[in-house]
Each structure stands twice: as structure tokens, then as C-alpha cells.
Amino acid sequence: MNPVQEDIVYGRQPVLEAIRAGRRRIVELLIKRTAKSTPEIDEVIGLAHRAGVPVKRVEDPVLDGLTRQGHHQGVAARAGAYPYADFDVLANELKDLPEPPLV
Numbered sequence: 051m052n053p054v055q056e057d058i059v060y061g062r063q064p065v066l067e068a069i070r071a072g073r074r075r076i077v078e079l080l081i082k083r084t085a086k087s088t089p090e091i092d093e094v095i096g097l098a099h100r101a102g103v104p105v106k107r108v109e110d111p112v113l114d115g116l117t118r119q120g121h122h123q124g125v126a127a128r129a130g131a132y133p134y135a136d137f138d139v140l141a142n143e144l145k146d147l148p149e150p151p152l153v
Contacts, residue, residue: 055131056077056129057129057131057132058117058126058128060116060122060123060125060127061123062091062124062125066090066093066094066097070097072101073133074132074133075130076098076130077128077129077130078105078128079095079098079125080125080128081105081106081125082107082125083107083109090125091125103127
């Protein structure tokens with residue numbers, strides 16, 4: 051996978067978890083312009099602001115065009131490529147565990 055490739059994460063819970071986890075860089079948060087305030091929407095916007103992620107209000111067709119079958123629930127995020135671990139680095143970190151790991 052190209053390290054500069056972006057992924058689209060969509061749906062309230064997946065976007066919320068992606069921002070909470072902090073494992074990948076969130077480039078931009080896209081919220082449906084007419085989305086009503088809900089605990090999830092408010093939390094994801096608050097977390098994005100605290101993380102310095104730009105929040106952009108967009109029309110439904112923009113979100114529909116970025117997501118499969120329009121199942122975005124009014125929320126999507128542009129995220130950097132997922133940071134996969136190098137196998138040699140992972141194997142080196144696992145060698146000192148008291149029990150053999152399942153990999």
C-alpha cells in the first residue's frame with residue numbers, strides 16, 4: 051500500500067473509534083450539513099477539534115460519492131493509510147514474551 055494513500059472511514063461509530071484510537075492520522079472530518087446534534091456527532095466533532103482535525107460540513111452527495119452505497123450516517127473522515135507493523139520488527143518485539151504468541 052502506498053504510504054501517502056488516504057482511506058475513507060465512514061459511519062458514526064467507525065469514525066469515532068478511528069479518532070479515539072489515534073493510530074492513524076485523520077486528515078479531515080466531513081459532517082453532513084443537515085446532521086442533527088447527537089451524542090456521537092458531538093463527540094466526534096469535539097475529538098476532531100481537540101486533535102486539530104479540520105471539520106467540514108458538506109452536502110449529502112459529497113458523502114455519498116466517498117462512501118459505498120451511501121451508508122455513511124452523515125459522517126466520514128479522510129484518514130492516512132493504516133500503519134501496518136513491519137514483520138521483522140514485530141517478531142523482534144514478540145520474542146521476549148513468556149509464552150509463544152499467536153501471530
